[in-house]
């Protein structure tokens with residue numbers, strides 16, 4: 281009997297076909313496994329699961345997975361998985377680092393440009409039929425050249441953003457759990473700030489690339505927003521709860537900060553209603569990694585980890601397993 285794999289939602293065909301060459305594969309419909317209940321009901325029959333980050337892989341789900349050997353998340357962030365509980369049950373956990381770095385960094389730069397130059401407001405103005413000829417004072421934005429970019433989380437994605445921002449002539453400051461090696465800092469001319477408050481005070485644009493943990497929940501709160509200041513822009517492509525969304529909505533409405541671009545939200549897929557109506561706020565539906573190339577690479581990396589574990593490869597040779 282071939283081993284059984286559950287892919288919780290349709291993903292690119294090439295990945296499903298790769299898995300099918302080795303295993304019996306079931307593919308759920310969109311949203312089928314967004315509840316713990318559905319996962320607990322179906323998980324006992326599977327040897328591996330390839331979940332989306334909208335699927336809660338809790339300790340109860342893992343306990344119910346009596347045959348489960350690996351959870352291979354279709355994402356780099358894995359805050360939807362209780363990793364400690366998985367390791368207690370001797371279940372491997374994999375994520376998809378590296379393959380989405382460029383896609384997310386490009387998208388982040390796109391958001392920064394779009395908000396700085398007010399692209400979406402301007403498009404709406406035109407579509408609303410308000411464009412009545414070139415205006416010397418219309419839609420004045422701010423250039424990136426000589427602006428200061430504050431990067432929170434200087435991992436792979438943060439560094440890829442820094443590399444691109446440097447090409448735009450931005451000054452780069454960053455905050456990270458641990459300071460980078462001097463050679464790495466020099467690559468980006470990036471200078472370290474020991475706390476997020478200092479970073480916010482100096483940054484024209486603050487962009488978030490840290491994982492969601494107990495320490496980073498609401499890292500960007502009312503105080504940080506007020507330090508950012510009335511001209512500054514906040515960009516979040518990391519995880520929604522890193523920002524206190526209610527405080528952000530207020531800060532946009534009362535002009536405490538100048539603008540924001542958000543690809544992630546505290547209670548996805550719900551967006552705080554005050555954010556929907558906030559000025560100079562660009563909202564996208566969690567698509568930073570959504571390039572054709574990257575979504576295929578994400579799926580392949582997850583599939584390879586599943587094949588490796590279910591076929592008894594040395595786990596040390598599987599690069600994307602989360603270490604206990």
Ligand code: GLV
Pocket residue numbers: 333354355356357358380569
């Ligand atoms: C997307 O949000 C990811 O973590 O891959």
Ligand code: GLV
Pocket residue numbers: 356357377378381434435436437438489490491
């Ligand atoms: C982690 O999120 C990274 O930087 O790849």
